Amino acid sequence: MSIVLYRIDDRLIHGQVVVGWGQPLRAGFIVLVDDMVRASEWEQDLYRMGVPSHIEVVFASTAEAAQRLPEWEADPRTGIVLAGTISTMAALCADHRVKRINVGGLHHQPGRSERLRYVYLSDSEAEQLRQLAARGIEITAQDVPTAPAVPLTEFT
Amino acid sequence: MSEPLRGVIVSHSAVAQALVSAVAAITGVSDALIPVSNDGCDGGALGARLATAIGDRPALLFVDLPGGSCLTSSVRLARGKTNVAVVTGVNLAMLLDFVFHRDLPPAEAARRAAEAGARAIRTPAA
Numbered sequence: 001m002s003i004v005l006y007r008i009d010d011r012l013i014h015g016q017v018v019v020g021w022g023q024p025l026r027a028g029f030i031v032l033v034d035d036m037v038r039a040s041e042w043e044q045d046l047y048r049m050g051v052p053s054h055i056e057v058v059f060a061s062t063a064e065a066a067q068r069l070p071e072w073e074a075d076p077r078t079g080i081v082l083a084g085t086i087s088t089m090a091a092l093c094a095d096h097r098v099k100r101i102n103v104g105g106l107h108h109q110p111g112r113s114e115r116l117r118y119v120y121l122s123d124s125e126a127e128q129l130r131q132l133a134a135r136g137i138e139i140t141a142q143d144v145p146t147a148p149a150v151p152l153t154e155f156t
Numbered sequence: 157m158s159e160p161l162r163g164v165i166v167s168h169s170a171v172a173q174a175l176v177s178a179v180a181a182i183t184g185v186s187d188a189l190i191p192v193s194n195d196g197c198d199g200g201a202l203g204a205r206l207a208t209a210i211g212d213r214p215a216l217l218f219v220d221l222p223g224g225s226c227l228t229s230s231v232r233l234a235r236g237k238t239n240v241a242v243v244t245g246v247n248l249a250m251l252l253d254f255v256f257h258r259d260l261p262p263a264e265a266a267r268r269a270a271e272a273g274a275r276a277i278r279t280p281a282a
Contacts, residue, residue, distance in 0.1 A: 010198040014224035015168065046231055050223020107198035117196075 002073045003031075005080045008089050009104040012037070012082050013047045013057070016104065020144040021080065022055060028077025029056040033065040033092065034084050062091050069096045086128045093132060101132065103141040103155075115155040118143045126156035160258035161265055163189040164209045165246055166202075166230050167220040179251050188255040194225050202229040214239040216254065216265045218246035241266040249276030 004025055009017065012032055021027070030051065037043045038061040051057050056077075060068065065081070069092060072079050083089040089101060105118045112120035119141050121129070133139050133152050140149035165172035172191030180186040190209045194202050206217070206229060217230045222244040234240040241262035243250070250273035257268060 011225040014228075015221060018223070042235075046228050047223075049227060050221070105198075107196060107201060109198070109200075 002075065003069075003079045003081050005102055006089065006092070006098050006100065007080065007082050007102045007104045008084070008086055008106065009082060010084045010106055012084050013050050015050070016144055017080065017082065018051055018055070024145055025078055025080070027055055027080050029058060029072075029075065029079045031058045031060055031065060031072060031079060031081045033060050033062055033082060033088055035061045038064070062088050066092055066095060086125050086132075090128060090132060093135070093137060098137055100138045100140070102149075103129070103139065104143055116141055116150060119155055121156065129156055158259070159213055160188070161254075161260065161262060162210065162213050162215045163218060163251065163254055163258070164192055164206065164215055165189060165218045165220075165251070166192050166194070166206065166226045167246070168194055168224075168226065171220055175246065175248060175251060178248055179255060182248075182252060183255055185255045188258060189251065194229070197225070197229075199225060199229050199232075202226070203233055206230060206233050210240065214262055216240075216262055216269065217242045218251065218254075218269065219244045220246055238262070243269045243273075245270075245273055247273045247276060249273055 005021060012034060013030060032047060038059050044059050048057055103119055106120055108120045111122045115121050129139055129152055139152040141155050142149040165175050170193060172193055176189045176191045179189055192205050192209050197205065202225060217234060219226045219230050219242060221227060227244060230242050234242050239262055243266040250269040253272035254269055260268060
């Protein structure tokens with residue numbers, strides 16, 4: 001296997017990821033890419049609490065993740081890569097061939113408007129996603145596997 | 157006498173509101189618990205909802221799952237505060253016990269809630 005889900009989700013590790021996606025995908029590891037969490041053992045312990053022991057959790061900075069993606073892609077287990085922002089995911093895509101990106105949850109913040117119930121974007125964030133799509137990456141929004149995948153053109 | 161603890165139920169979807177309603181229906185106590193849902197929230201927004209619910213009163217946060225956004229936001233909020241404690245795996249039994257024992261220190265109330273909740277999980281013979 002390899003990385004089967006590249007997901008943008010500002011909640012990072014939570015129920016939808018561990019149970020909603022992790023169970024049907026039989027995830028063996030989750031890579032949480034976030035510079036702030038990578039720097040805090042306390043935050044890492046907090047995120048580990050939501051993950052069953054048979055799933056390994058790897059905490060990586062954006063730079064570390066960009067370097068280690070080939071290693072994770074070659075892992076025989078099924079993996080999920082999580083980023084909390086579009087910018088973080090875009091940085092991972094800069095030097096790697098990511099085929100699909102799942103927008104799983106970006107919630108309300110000042111400057112963002114509602115695009116879907118679980119996706120709020122600023123105009124510049126919508127443009128970032130369109131630029132990634134222009135490079136051939138398939139981008140859809142889908143909070144859980146049983147929901148329909150919404151094409152990028154329908155929420156930007 | 158110190159101020160009684162406020163119970164804040166932190167859950168996915170409408171679980172918290174349903175539990176508050178059930179406790180009121182069973183006990184008649186309607187001012188001990190506040191529901192907070194994570195619907196539509198990132199971590200920051202949920203933290204703000206929790207801060208508003210707690211105010212400056214001593215509180216016990218009842219979280220639905222022992223992981224995920226409800227827990228991370230609750231633990232971040234309680235970190236370093238002696239007047240706020242967290243217990244996970246909320247169930248109706250622990251809430252029914254809590255509303256009649258709100259005069260405990262938060263950490264002790266959390267231990268009591270965990271014990272009351274655990275006692276209610278059984279497998280009765282059919």
